[in-house]
Amino acid sequence: MSRMKKGNGLLRFLVVAALFALVLTGCNGARKYEAVDLSSETAAGAEMFGNGADLAAESTDTGASGSGDADVQALGEAAGEPLSADPEGGDVASESSELAEAASESEELSSEMSEAESVEAAREAAAAAYTAAASDDAETAPEIPFNGHTVAIDAGHQAKANTSKEPIGPSSTTMKAKMPEGAVGTSSGVPEYEVTLTVAKKLEKELINRGYHVVMIRTSHDVNMSSAERSVAANKSGADILIRLHAGSMDNSSVYGALSTCMTAQNPYNASLHDKSYNLSKKIVDTVCGTTGTKNRGVQETDSSSDINWCEIPVCVFEMGFLSNPDEDTWLQDDGYQGKIASGIAGAVDAYFAEGN
Ligand SMILES: [Zn+2]
Numbered sequence: 001m002s003r004m005k006k007g008n009g010l011l012r013f014l015v016v017a018a019l020f021a022l023v024l025t026g027c028n029g030a031r032k033y034e035a036v037d038l039s040s041e042t043a044a045g046a047e048m049f050g051n052g053a054d055l056a057a058e059s060t061d062t063g064a065s066g067s068g069d070a071d072v073q074a075l076g077e078a079a080g081e082p083l084s085a086d087p088e089g090g091d092v093a094s095e096s097s098e099l100a101e102a103a104s105e106s107e108e109l110s111s112e113m114s115e116a117e118s119v120e121a122a123r124e125a126a127a128a129a130y131t132a133a134a135s136d137d138a139e140t141a142p143e144i145p146f147n148g149h150t151v152a153i154d155a156g157h158q159a160k161a162n163t164s165k166e167p168i169g170p171s172s173t174t175m176k177a178k179m180p181e182g183a184v185g186t187s188s189g190v191p192e193y194e195v196t197l198t199v200a201k202k203l204e205k206e207l208i209n210r211g212y213h214v215v216m217i218r219t220s221h222d223v224n225m226s227s228a229e230r231s232v233a234a235n236k237s238g239a240d241i242l243i244r245l246h247a248g249s250m251d252n253s254s255v256y257g258a259l260s261t262c263m264t265a266q267n268p269y270n271a272s273l274h275d276k277s278y279n280l281s282k283k284i285v286d287t288v289c290g291t292t293g294t295k296n297r298g299v300q301e302t303d304s305s306s307d308i309n310w311c312e313i314p315v316c317v318f319e320m321g322f323l324s325n326p327d328e329d330t331w332l333q334d335d336g337y338q339g340k341i342a343s344g345i346a347g348a349v350d351a352y353f354a355e356g357n
Contacts, residue, residue, distance in 0.1 A: 147210065149213070149240050149349075151207055151214055151239060151242075152313075153200045153204060153242075153244075153245070154217035154218070155196040155197040155216075155217070156245055156246040156247075157180075157192050157193035158179055158222070159193060159222055159223075161180055161182075162179040162226060166226050166306065167306070168304060168305070168309055169309030169310060170269055170310065178226030182246070183247055183248065183322075185329040185332070187329045188323075188332075188333045192249075192323060197220075202342035203243070203245075203341075203346065206342045206346040210346060212349070215234065215239050217233055226306075228306055230244075231312075231315075234313060240313060240353075240357075241280055241313055241349070243284070243315075243316050243318060243345060244315065244316070245320060246320070247319060247320050248319040250325075251324070252324075253324050253325055255325060256294065256321060256322050257295030257296060258288055258295070258318070258320055259285060259296075259319045260284055260285040260299045260300070260317065261299070261300045261305065261308065261316075261317040261318075262281045262301060262316060262317070263277060263302070263303055263305075264302070264303050266303070268303065270312065273312075273314050276314035277308075280315075280316045281316040281318070282298075283349075283351050283352050284344070285318070288340075288341055288345060291347070292331070292337060292344065305317065318345070320332060
């Protein structure tokens with residue numbers, strides 16, 4: 001009996017805690033993709049609470065106190081059962097009624113066990129969803145006001161290279177592969193397209209935390225977008241600047257360090273963007289080398305890059321390091337090091353816009 005009661009007490013607590021978490025989650029307003037992804041990965045129990053969260057949000061909006069059937073039932077059981085069970089404690093009951101009670105209780109127990117399990121699963125899912133929503137809020141802090149600047153981030157390369165050709169700039173007759181295969185970490189074996197997207201996502205969060213709007217040119221590896229197409233997407237996005245992340249590779253494995261690339265001041269397609277692009281590029285390489293401690297290889301100017309020539313907004317192609325250098329490859333795979341790259345770039349972006357650009 002007392003174990004049953006404890007079980008009921010725990011169940012009550014779990015249900016109340018889960019509902020509380022739900023209301024909090026529902027009150028957060030716009031649901032973030034992280035929370036949605038998380039709930040879609042959880043089992044059947046979470047399904048109920050996924051719906052419950054919507055209902056809770058709706059009832060908050062409309063002021064109604066009603067909730068889903070499942071919620072009402074769970075509340076009723078949690079509140080009602082112990083009250084009727086308590087006065088029937090075993091002292092005065094006859095053996096036969098105790099047996100009957102025990103039999104019916106064991107039925108209840110088994111039904112409650114599975115219910116408790118699903119409630120427990122749902123509670124965990126709700127708590128996880130709430131934590132995800134809360135931490136997402138903390139990271140993206142929707143209360144941070146828009147600072148007026150939008151940054152496009154292109155994570156270089158993609159899972160499958162596209163070797164068909166495109167002009168290196170508008171109306172150019174010089175052709176290059178639409179999307180060349182990237183480098184591969186010499187010691188990690190990690191492909192460049194993975195490193196670039198990992199850092200791009202960290203940079204996205206870092207910039208959102210600072211009040212920027214961010215346009216991600218790609219968010220998955222499974223895309224087929226050429227250099228020119230990515231530039232055009234950035235041009236049309238309303239972004240003020242474009243940052244393209246890459247990691248280099250050289251035959252000489254001793255070469256390491258970061259470098260930025262932009263157009264020359266005589267670029268036939270977008271020379272007018274040179275000064276701002278150079279300024280941004282220099283700030284990025286300088287700041288990141290400060291935060292990470294890697295070698296500063298400066299800014300390189302070129303007019304043969306289709307990553308640059310199609311751009312109609314200031315652009316920096318940032319080579320974060322060399323995957324062909326065993327040490328730098330190892331650094332580039334490190335979560336903390338990637339964070340330093342992201343915060344370094346974000347600091348440079350702050351400094352760039354602080355100058356009135
Ligand atoms: Zn690359």
